[in-house]
Amino acid sequence: MGHDGASGVEPGTDGGQKSSVSEDLDLRAINTIRSLSIDMIQAANSGHPGTPLGVAPVAYALWNDVLRYDPADPLWPSRDRFVLSAGHASALLYSLLHLSGVSAVGEQAAEDPRRKHAVTLDDLRTFRQLGSVCPGHPEYGLTSGVETTTGPLGQGLANSVGMALAGRWLAARYDRGAELFGFDVWALAGDGCLMEGIAAEAASLAGHQQLSNLCWIYDRNQITIDGSTDITFTENVPERFASYGWSVVEVADANDLSSVRAALESARAERSKPTLVIVQSHIGFGSPVIDSPKAHGEALGPENVAKTKEALGLPLEDFFVDPRAEEAFAKGLRARGEAEHRAWVESFNAYRAAHPDLAHELESLWAGRLPDGWDADLPAFEASTKGEATRASSSTVLNALSQRIPWLVGGSADLAGSNKTWLNGEGMGTMSPEDPGGRNINYGIREHAAAAVASGLALCGLQSYWATFLIFSDYARPAMRLSALMELPVLHVFTHDSIGVGEDGPTHQPIEHLASLRAMPNLWVFRPADSNEVTEAWKSALSHRHGPSLLALSRQNLPVLDREQYSSASGAARGAYVLAEATGGAPSVLLLATGSEVALALEARSVLEAEGIPTRVVSMPCLELFAEQDGDYRASVLPPEVRARVSIELGAGLGWDRFVGDAGEIVAMTSFGASAPASDLATHFGFTTETVVAAARRSRAIANT
């Protein structure tokens, strides 16, 4: 890890085992963390007291003696990141944030997009209540000092790998000898996190990447909700992590501060690999339910709260804050952080003088903005009946963007050639121990970790993307959901977006995926119809700074529409637009389609118009974006008086009733797919001009009755 010599407070001479304050202050602080945590949970009558009680000494030692962090500026770019992967222990984190005095962000400016609240003593009293900045699980973007949203197990660990990659990448690209970055990333996890598959994927990737700036602290209390870990979790964790290429350090007792500190210092000193610090702890330490699953997920009850305080030698008073606990943080974390931060600001000022362009880039990156002119070179595609696959057009767009957005980084879960997400430009490189500033990431066949790593990169300001087949978005949904909940501008790039996959068959053909992803709040789902809509989709997606976007791209060629004949693709920026107006301008029927089915809609339109039926084709690449348009625009695209409507999409029909209405028809998949050449499947499953035309006739008949 980094920065071990940069501390503003003299480190201990015995391997960092000494406190930066005193043993008395240490104990006061630790027990105050404990008592505040159980008080919060008792006040809410809901929460998880066991982990805060057990692991408080470890969290304290990390924060007060090790963490590079200035509570006065929780957005300091060079800060160490602390991830509470065991998010149910949120009370622990809120106690720490309060006692260490982490400041609010942007409170003066209500519109500050980075606005985050400090945790006051009153906030602790509102734990788990509506509107509290202390919700049940830590929420990024709400509470100052919360680096990522956690709770679903394993996710924070995988985020931390993305953060560590980001720190190393930022240092490689920007440091220029100035040590601006090189921060360390610390994640605290329990047995549950380590059992999850995503943690295994993330650990393997971190080991491969030799992320020496990463430390996972494993709070090993051997108790899960259903009982002792003996009932199902008996693997040899140290051996497992050694197999991933990690350093493993064990601490026999979480209350042995000196050993805890030594372990954390050894993680910081490690220069060639990530470190797992395994700390044996007692869930519910100090309480009558110590070492019991009962300590895990419910308030202790007033009686046991009192007994716990007694056992810890604390006053019974609710929300008691020992002044010496605050003193401990003032003398430890705050003093050190302030000094380190001050030194850093001086460095950065010198850096800005020496590298104004790079400093300007960094200021954009820190603010979550893209660089000026990021969309200056976006390609326009020539009309072509042969066309090209939208995944191929996407490659062209992505590579153009990569030249303009220096911090655009990403890759595929072992499908770079199929997803066409490789950055080919000179010097793009591959992110690795040898080339930490590389722009391409080989995530491996680890979709779940890939999505969470992409969020970790974004949490450190990088514009990240990752890719796989649309079908395998299923492997990554929990992490995608968190990117949506955190409103991160992560790009999820999914190719092979329908039965157009062809021969690989139903295991590889998405059916329910578009509908199921559209159901997720905050996620924008783009399914462009041709190459020029791909350009627009990337542009809209990257412009969307407060939420993730998804691109669903075709494996197969799609015609590049002649925009002299049809409307400009710029209409895609409004989510849906009239692509081909009905002859005469008064449509008798509307054909609504996305992606590969837009060309089919145009073919059906020709047939219908030849029959004298004025037919409008609406391309709908992003339903979420369309929903954000004003009612007039929406009514201009989908006039309420035109009730004859057909939607066409190679996926489940769920959700299309909203657009086609009572008289409408939905051409959709009603079963899983099959293995065959794509053209045979289109016929087999009724995605033909005839089917669409017949549906249009039926809808007209219904609309006219």
Place this chain on the structure above:
Amino acid sequence: MGHDGASGVEPGTDGGQKSSVSEDLDLRAINTIRSLSIDMIQAANSGHPGTPLGVAPVAYALWNDVLRYDPADPLWPSRDRFVLSAGHASALLYSLLHLSGVSAVGEQAAEDPRRKHAVTLDDLRTFRQLGSVCPGHPEYGLTSGVETTTGPLGQGLANSVGMALAGRWLAARYDRGAELFGFDVWALAGDGCLMEGIAAEAASLAGHQQLSNLCWIYDRNQITIDGSTDITFTENVPERFASYGWSVVEVADANDLSSVRAALESARAERSKPTLVIVQSHIGFGSPVIDSPKAHGEALGPENVAKTKEALGLPLEDFFVDPRAEEAFAKGLRARGEAEHRAWVESFNAYRAAHPDLAHELESLWAGRLPDGWDADLPAFEASTKGEATRASSSTVLNALSQRIPWLVGGSADLAGSNKTWLNGEGMGTMSPEDPGGRNINYGIREHAAAAVASGLALCGLQSYWATFLIFSDYARPAMRLSALMELPVLHVFTHDSIGVGEDGPTHQPIEHLASLRAMPNLWVFRPADSNEVTEAWKSALSHRHGPSLLALSRQNLPVLDREQYSSASGAARGAYVLAEATGGAPSVLLLATGSEVALALEARSVLEAEGIPTRVVSMPCLELFAEQDGDYRASVLPPEVRARVSIELGAGLGWDRFVGDAGEIVAMTSFGASAPASDLATHFGFTTETVVAAARRSRAIANT
């Protein structure tokens, strides 16, 4: 593993290293597998030749010299299971099935639910074409000899753990000294499978369970689609599996049949833990693209097919079958399998005489039926305004069922107490090395593996279930999808089904989940409104033998409806039913609701009726089941002439337009949830009587214009 002394053919005396036939026949068979595989792929001009070429000797050695399998009866319950987890190597499997002569199942009876096709030479020619029994990835239920559907990586491995648990469970419950079961399970996987998190979860669980009847064969060719595994997969796999408690055996060369056999025999001889056999192979062996990612996922091309055949010393003829290859399988697998099967039939006949009841049970289990009277003791619940959580009622129903269905087994992913899925009855036990016949399974915090293990159990005839919070269904979607694609009667039990979760907040509150799961073909989603609908939901779900079902259950209490006042809960068996008819019988507005919102709909009905608006409440616990009803019934529940409609569901509104129509209103969640007591959240998000009543008034106004 088991049965090593039961072979009908004398095993080799040097540790099983000798062929059961001859070196010449071995080589002919192996190379015929190779040439058939590349011919299939070339004919389709699509597929994955690399793995079949590389791993053919291993697959051959396993099938012809080790596997306990009678090709004449591919449903023989005591057969070893072979799982091709690397499903993209399907050509290898089809070649094996053809050459070894695996018979069709149920071809005489078109309605035989077990009907599965044999693979003829003509079928190989139709590889990856519409209607072929040789689809792109192996599909369970279509092709005789395919034990599970694979392709999405890692899934087959996790299925194999379920199969191994099932084999051990069946032996523990039924063997009574007769060795009817105790089959072994063999899975073949590549680098991709091992990188997936689900494989890590499954391996950890298998190690904990000490599944000595399980062997994973890791085809280590160190090539994935994006290149060498060096680019991202450098963990120490043997050490990793040792950490899980597995035995690890390495074979340096896949073409060294003697070593391959020795390794497989050592796996079979292992008595205390699962075995990982690591075989170093060369992707695309024999072809000009050996050891290259090019060998992975596309046809070799006619020229390279020819060169490969030349290099292997084979005639150039398409789909050439060396008669000596068939001779090899006749003398090896078929002779051995027939003898073993014959001996088993004798054993079973004796067993049937000694244990007629158990034999009868087994015959039901093998046929996929539930035992007679399985639903005889289902509970009815007394009306109660205090009510109870549907998860609690579910526990009552599940425990009643467990007494009647001896092979009902399952458990929770570490939330047994919260999901209320524990089987409490006497002798239920916990499935473990010490109690292999236990009925409760501690899946651990491994949702993805849990769902796939549940499928593996079902594939061996057990009635399986698994449970977690509804939010965490996201972790298991790929495995759930495969249960739906395979049409397995797995039960996915999900509690905490809405923002009713309360304080745990948005990370734990499902929003998009109901909609997104309803979008999945073949999956029945039940969301019962009260305890008696829970009984009906379990009954319908278990009656559904050709697809999985999902139960979405409340954390919070729901009133047990007075069925004297309202319709009988038996209406739930039709998916949706009129729960409360409008006064006078002619509704002016319909309120449609599921689960916890049905009580809210009834409250709103009272207000509306008091205003003189005749209001019908329709409870819709299973939309899929409702869709299966005839049109008359559906129209009787949702009369087309009643256009004023409101749907109420504590989830995303996607999909409800279908039921409420153009004049309808949807009361739904339009954002993520929040952390607060559930009642505060209901008010905050507008799930109140007032909101519903207002929506009904609006809808009436629209309908009346």
